[in-house]
Amino acid sequence: MNDGPQLASLALMVRDDAKSLFVRHAAGPFAGLWTLPFVGVADVETAEDALERLLREYLNVQPGPYEFLDTVYLTANTGERFIANAFTCVDWQGDAKFPASLFDDALWAAPADMHGLDLMPELRDWLLQVFNGQDSEPALADYTSEELLAQIADARGEFLAAFDAIPRHLRSEPLNEEGWTPNDVLAHAVDVEAYYRNESRRCIEEPGRAWRPFNDDEWKDVHSLRPVEAEGALRERMEAVRAETRTWLQYLPPDALNAYANHPERGVIQIGDRLATIASHDREHATQLREMAQAAALRSATEQYEEQEEDQP
Incomplete structure (x- = not known):
C-alpha cells in the first residue's frame, strides 16, 4: 500500500467575469469541504489527461485552453495527502453540471469574494497568493x-x-x-x-x-x-x-x-x-x-x- 501523497489535477476555471467555480464535496476524503474541482490522477494517465477527464466526465464541459499554474498541497479529512497540479482553464464549452453524489453544492465566486467562503485553509492560502488577496478575513457567521x-x-x-x-x-x-x-x-x-x-x-x-x-x-x-x-x-x-x-x-x-x-x-x-x-x-x-x-x-x-x-x- 502506498502511504505517500496522491497526485491530483485541479481546475481553476476562470469565466469572462473573472469568477471561478468552487465546489463542496458530498463524499469521500474531502466530504463537506469546499475546494476547486479536482480529481486524482490514475497510474495510466498524465496530469493533463486527468484534467480533461475532470472537465468532460465530472463537470460535463468540453475543455478549452488550459495552462499549468502551480502545485498545491492538500490534506483530506482522513489525513490523506494530495499533490495537486493546478491548471488555469478558460473558454470551455457548455455549462458546468455534476451529480449531487459528487458535489452537493457549488458557486462561482470572484477572487475578491472568496473570503466569504469556508475553503480548506491550505487552498485558501494558495488562492490568496495567486490573486494577491488580503490576508485578513472576516469571521463567518453561524446562523441558527x-x-x-x-x-x-x-x-x-x-x-x-x-x-x-x-x-x-x-x-x-x-x-x-x-x-x-x-x-x-x-x-x-x-x-x-x-x-x-x-x-x-x-x-x-x-x-x-x-x-x-x-x-x-x-x-x-x-x-x-x-x-x-x-x-x-x-x-x-x-x-x-x-x-x-x-x-x-x-x-x-x-x-x-x-x-x-x-x-x-x-x-x-x-x-x-x-x-x-x-x-x-x-x-x-x-x-x-x-x-x-x-x-x-x-x-x-x-x-x-x-x-x-x-x-x-
Whole structure:
C-alpha cells in the first residue's frame, strides 16, 4: 500500500467575469469541504489527461485552453495527502453540471469574494497568493433558526408599533415625497419577506444558484396594478406569510442557513444573512413609518388650524 501523497489535477476555471467555480464535496476524503474541482490522477494517465477527464466526465464541459499554474498541497479529512497540479482553464464549452453524489453544492465566486467562503485553509492560502488577496478575513457567521426567528419577531414588533402610531384615517393617504402610504409600506414588508424566504429556499434547493435580488422598481410597478387592499386584509396576509416563514425556519436543517450563494453585488453570501435581511428591512421601514407619523401629526395640526381659521368670524 502506498502511504505517500496522491497526485491530483485541479481546475481553476476562470469565466469572462473573472469568477471561478468552487465546489463542496458530498463524499469521500474531502466530504463537506469546499475546494476547486479536482480529481486524482490514475497510474495510466498524465496530469493533463486527468484534467480533461475532470472537465468532460465530472463537470460535463468540453475543455478549452488550459495552462499549468502551480502545485498545491492538500490534506483530506482522513489525513490523506494530495499533490495537486493546478491548471488555469478558460473558454470551455457548455455549462458546468455534476451529480449531487459528487458535489452537493457549488458557486462561482470572484477572487475578491472568496473570503466569504469556508475553503480548506491550505487552498485558501494558495488562492490568496495567486490573486494577491488580503490576508485578513472576516469571521463567518453561524446562523441558527432560533436566533433568526427572534430577530425578525423583534423587528416586526418595532415595525407594527410604528405603523399603529399613525392615525387610522391617514394610513391610506400618501405621507412622504415618494407618494407612499403607510398601507403601501405594510404591503411592501409582506412581499419582501415572502420573496427573501422563497429565494433562500430556491438557493438551498438548487446548489450553485445565484441570488436574485429583490427589484423595488418592479415591485412598485406590480403593486400599482393591484386592487387596493384594506388594512385588515394586509394584516391577515402579513401574518400568513410570517407563519409560513416560522414553520419553514423551524424545520430547516441547521447547516442550510450557513449555505452559500452568489450575490451579483456582494459576492459570496450565506443564506442566513439573506434571511436576517427580513429583520433589517422591517427596521428600515419602521424608521420610514415614524417619519410618516410625524408627517401625519403635522397634517392633522394644519387641518385643525385651518378649520379654526374658517370658523372665526
